[in-house]
Amino acid sequence: MKSVRYHGDGVVSLDETPVPQIGPRDVLVAPTAIGVCGTDTHIIDGEFMSNPPMALGHEIAGRIVEIGRDVVAVGVGDLITVEPHLYCGTCFNCQTGSIHMCPTRRAQGVHLDGGMQEYLAIPDTLAYRVPDGVTDWEAALTEPVACCVHGLDRLNAKSGMPLAVFGAGPIGAILVALAKLQGLGPVVVVEPRESRRELALRFGADLALDPGADDFDERMRAVTAGVGFPYLIDAAGHPAVLESAIGFASRGANILLLGVAPPHAVASVRPNEIYAKELTLLGTALNPYTHRRAANLLPRLGLERLHRGEYALDDFEAALVAQREGSFDKVFLCPQQDARPANGEETR
Ligand SMILES: [Zn+2]
Ligand SMILES: [Zn+2]
Incomplete structure (x- = not known):
């Protein structure tokens, strides 16, 4: 599968990698819309601590294509948004209600493989279904x-x-x-x-x-x-x-x-x-226990007022340039779509 991976020292490339395997409580997601944000370019510029090599993309929406045998809360075909954090559960902060202050937290797209690839395996606890009628790019905005x-x-x-x-x-x-x-x-x-x-x-x-x-x-x-x-x-x-x-x-x-x-x-x-x-x-840092509330709010935020630029994985470099230059209100990578013109496609 295709995967936009950060290798450290400012190097990002479109690689061919194996489709990830899932365990009994994991789901396999086909990402459909990934928000490109300042954090991604800060990672590439070495201004944001990351753990390369990993696939970029922490603002993730996608369809579930496979579930592990013990998964019950979500099903194949569901449109979900990913809460892109794993917390250790054993430190002082995790055990006293401040999970987002966990010193060893790991985030999809920062320390772990993120959404800028054709498939992504995550624990079912990170997969949040979105309200009916929400689009995939709106769902990708749940994290911000x-x-x-x-x-x-x-x-x-x-x-x-x-x-x-x-x-x-x-x-x-x-x-x-x-x-x-x-x-x-x-x-x-x-x-x-x-x-x-x-x-x-x-x-x-x-x-x-x-x-x-x-x-x-x-x-x-x-x-x-x-x-x-x-x-x-x-x-x-x-x-x-x-x-x-x-x-x-x-x-x-x-x-x-x-x-x-x-x-x-x-x-x-x-x-x-x-x-x-x-x-x-x-x-204020991150999104402790607010991902569900944010998903519930999506239909009421009027997000269609954002002028969007959408790019295929093949055009990830153009998408990063568009993010840096502010060519659109918000830039998205669409991993399930074929290559589009390098100047992206504006949707209003
Ligand atoms: Zn972001
Ligand atoms: Zn912790």
Whole structure:
């Protein structure tokens, strides 16, 4: 079978590998849509710890084509999304309810074979059926949606309150959709790229501002009549965003750090401002126990508003370039499809 594999040192290739064998509690999945995300290119660039050689792809949807003899929860033909994490179950964090903090957790597409291949074997506990009517590419977005659901749980925002989201890639757009479902508003998005501001507005943002504009500060402060935002999310992972978020925070605000900053990036903050405004800074990582909730939310997020680029496995290099260049709102690899033009196919 075909498998897009990362070999370390920036090397990715389309290899021929054997179809994996399954055990009694495993399922064999034929991946149909795999989200390509910043984590994939960070892995290739050596900025995200991985365990090569392995097949890339952690945002996985597919059809079950074979089940082990003891599998009962899912069946052949089911469209499923993969919760791409295995936890050790024996460490302090696993045994006290914080599985995602497991120091030896392993993830499909990062440490283990992921979805960018024609077949993938996983334990049945990682295979989640999606609601009727959900498409395969929507199902592939369950993992990023689940990370956003966990983040919003951490933010613990009250309905009827304003929210500022910094960064409007696909994650920012999903956060806007989820925040609107929670009754937050106005939801203001801060994003330098015009195409991404448009994406945020399509997803229901009440206002999308360019942080480089001359009147940016003034317009941000006008939203809350100078009070500041009670809830702010960094969905960009840039140290300047944290600095900016603290400045626009109201007294008593919660600030969520969801974007992945480079490991050695340093922000400059004034501890006195955190003290005096009684701010809460919250980290959020991964998707502990939110994959099912995210799958349930898929039909209500309006994900068809994402302009998608879809590529066959043979065109994985073009897909990675499209991800890096932001050619589409979201790029997908479709492992069961024949080769497509190298510029992908946009679907609206
Ligand atoms: Zn991802
Ligand atoms: Zn553990």
